[in-house]
Amino acid sequence: MYSKCGDLEAAREVFDRLELKDLVSWNTIIMAYAICGFGSYCFGLFSDMVNEGHEPNGSTFVSLLSACSIAGLLDDGWEFFNSMKRDYGVDPGIEHYGCMLDLLGRAGNLERAKCLIEEMPLEPTSRIWGSLLSASRHHRDITMAALAADRIFSLDSDNTGCYVLLADMYAEVGRWEDVQRVRNLMKKQGLKMTSSCSLVEHNGRTHNFKNHDKSHGESYAVYEVLDILSRMIGEDNLHSSGVSKLKPAVSLKARGNSPVFHSVRLATCFGLIKIARGETVLIRKNVRLCEDCHSTMKRISLVTKREIVVGDSKVFHHFKDGRCSCGDYW
Numbered sequence: 001m002y003s004k005c006g007d008l009e010a011a012r013e014v015f016d017r018l019e020l021k022d023l024v025s026w027n028t029i030i031m032a033y034a035i036c037g038f039g040s041y042c043f044g045l046f047s048d049m050v051n052e053g054h055e056p057n058g059s060t061f062v063s064l065l066s067a068c069s070i071a072g073l074l075d076d077g078w079e080f081f082n083s084m085k086r087d088y089g090v091d092p093g094i095e096h097y098g099c100m101l102d103l104l105g106r107a108g109n110l111e112r113a114k115c116l117i118e119e120m121p122l123e124p125t126s127r128i129w130g131s132l133l134s135a136s137r138h139h140r141d142i143t144m145a146a147l148a149a150d151r152i153f154s155l156d157s158d159n160t161g162c163y164v165l166l167a168d169m170y171a172e173v174g175r176w177e178d179v180q181r182v183r184n185l186m187k188k189q190g191l192k193m194t195s196s197c198s199l200v201e202h203n204g205r206t207h208n209f210k211n212h213d214k215s216h217g218e219s220y221a222v223y224e225v226l227d228i229l230s231r232m233i234g235e236d237n238l239h240s241s242g243v244s245k246l247k248p249a250v251s252l253k254a255r256g257n258s259p260v261f262h263s264v265r266l267a268t269c270f271g272l273i274k275i276a277r278g279e280t281v282l283i284r285k286n287v288r289l290c291e292d293c294h295s296t297m298k299r300i301s302l303v304t305k306r307e308i309v310v311g312d313s314k315v316f317h318h319f320k321d322g323r324c325s326c327g328d329y330w
């Protein structure tokens with residue numbers, strides 16, 4: 001019907017104009033609000049839906065639990081998780097467990113998350129372990145991360161993202177032998193690092209940017225804007241040796257992986273130049289947004305007073321007024 005988030009208002013308009021709202025349209029609109037982080041709004045829609053006599057099904061609960069997960073509402077999450085079977089006769093499936101794991105992970109409750117996986121009546125998939133892996137990354141628990149990665153490798157040995165994430169975590173704490181070990185594992189599987197890229201659309205054309213990309217026809221303007229924005233948000237170390245001023249993961253940056261010219265920033269600058277004020281700048285990215293870019297994007301939305309939406313491999317980040325809809329967890 002309408003695409004996943006990005007343009008929430010348009011989705012809402014279409015939904016409101018629907019003469020007959022069926023289960024699919026309810027599920028979709030709840031999911032649209034969920035992925036943008038409007039948790040309590042989803043709960044309101046859910047009561048409306050039930051009051052209008054619709055029986056929610058498994059998909060409805062995926063939307064609701066995703067809403068809880070994205071907005072970090074742990075108690076509400078348990079409430080829905082327990083109620084789905086009890087009140088609506090819907091058995092929790094693997095996706096519902098996935099949402100609960102995201103929620104527990106976000107709350108930093110890694111042990112509880114691990115227990116939930118072990119208690120599951122279903123066979124855990126690599127997506128399930130992946131949820132524990134991202135939580136471990138977020139809370140910098142490398143022991144739990146290694147455990148989760150190990151399970152993922154045994155199920156899904158060519159999961160590039162998982163190798164990269166684990167290697168990054170080891171690099172952050174300077175465990176270079178472990179970095180090498182993971183890289184070798186990757187090589188043994190015949191895998192290469194995926195290079196990150198960001199897409200932005202303008203006038204029906206898609207513009208593609210890679211990290212440190214200078215190949216775009218309008219690169220000059222893009223870098224100019226990036227330079228101006230960097231100064232505005234106090235990242236004035238662009239041309240100097242200021243790399244050391246940047247926080248964690250210094251080791252990675254020192255190895256020529258500075259986030260300052262990451263693809264998402266280049267695509268954002270291009271979007272800010274081309275897309276009319278008042279319209280959302282919508283960017284798609286093939287890999288997870290890094291923490292540095294996430295915090296920069298928030299500040300860019302604040303200083304430019306523009307709305308920027310970045311869909312990464314996992315969620316949509318809706319940046320506005322210096323904040324992100326994901327609540328800084330993704």
Ligand SMILES: *[C@@H]1O[C@H](CO)[C@@H](O)[C@H](O)[C@H]1NC(C)=O
Pocket residue numbers: 023024057058059060
């Ligand atoms: C829920 O119902 C909708 C509409 O009938 C259907 O498209 C969807 O596949 C259902 N989901 C599940 C998990 O049964």
Ligand SMILES: [Zn+2]
Pocket residue numbers: 259262289290291292293294
């Ligand atoms: Zn980045």
Ligand SMILES: [Zn+2]
Pocket residue numbers: 294316317318324325326327328329330
């Ligand atoms: Zn975010």
